[in-house]
Amino acid sequence: MVEAWDRLHSGELRVAGRVSTASNVTLVCDIGDTDDDTEQPPLRVVYKPIRGERPLWDFPDGTLAGREVASYLISEAIGWGVIPETILREGPFGLGMVQRWVQGVDNHTERGTRLDLIDLCPTGAVPDGFREVLRALDQEGNPVSLIHADDPRLQRVAVLDVLLNNADRKGGHALESVDGQVYGVDHGICLHTEDKLRTVLWGWAGQPISAELITDITAFATRLPGRVADTLSEHITDAEIDALIERTRHMVGNPVMPVPRTARPIPWPAL
Incomplete structure (x- = not known):
């Protein structure tokens, strides 16, 4: 086969x-x-x-x-x-x-509807197991909240986005698969040398990154300047690789999720 x-x-x-x-x-x-x-x-x-x-x-x-x-x-x-x-x-x-x-799960079936990993809900009604990112008004003028699941599978995507300097993590770019995994897709505008992090996954901003994830990142940091960098050099510039090395080292030394620092911390459209 x-x-x-x-x-x-x-x-x-x-x-x-x-x-x-x-x-x-x-x-x-x-x-x-x-x-x-x-x-x-x-x-x-x-x-x-x-x-x-x-x-x-x-x-x-x-x-x-x-x-x-x-x-x-x-x-x-x-x-x-x-x-x-x-x-x-x-x-x-x-x-x-x-x-x-990626074949995604269907949260909208004849048996009922449940929230997607990244979704909207009425402001003041954030369900258990979700984190609020921002409040806004919908097309009818009703107050709504942008929320995402407080899910370790999704959090791993958020941590990777920091390392990748992902400038476009929309809600539709994080997929819950039928195989039980959560995948990130659409990484065409990542890995810039300047801070361009734009994401809908700000619910963990300022929160410590788990020791398990930092252990993986620490091991990655030791391999990155050698063989990994050589492989990446076929696709991105040396300056972008150096910036990735710096972001990785910073995360190991300061294992906390960043907070928004730009005027446009969320991509448009968000979902």
Whole structure:
């Protein structure tokens, strides 16, 4: 049986659709089909060709695809598996990022509805197990709160975002999968040398990071300047790697989640 990782690298990409709400060209593809000799179901992936990227004035170096791959490599080097398998390879529209599709849980079924990991609720009615991020008015003028689950799986995503300097952690970029994991996706604008952290996961701001996570980050910090940095250098600049090293060292020395320091700490749209 052909392993999923091998199929991700070498299988033929067949375009099944396009994510029309994405800022850059984002295609949904299948690798293989039920009619081939492997007798395996198609492997669904996301394919973002570099030629479909819109230039960003504040991210002039490299590519969005390269940053996505670098973010995945960092998650793997820490040992967290927070980002789905992500590679750089050729596809129908040239070189691009290919990432395993995450099948999310359905919180809105005939049996009832429960809150998503990141959601809205009436102000003053934050349910147990959730943290409030901000208060605002909805389209009808009703007061609402942006909230996220106080979930260790999601917190690990938030800690990784600090290391990645993620400038775009929207609610729809954190996915609760049917396999029980919580994954982060869409890391095209990460790893800048300047502080650009924008996220909806501010509920832990100022809170200590768990000793378990810091143990993993400490081990990562010792490996980062060597082999890991060499691998990352294929996708991001030396200055960006140096900034990552500095952020990692700072977190080890000061294991506390940051607080917002910019005028725009939350991406738009938030969800």
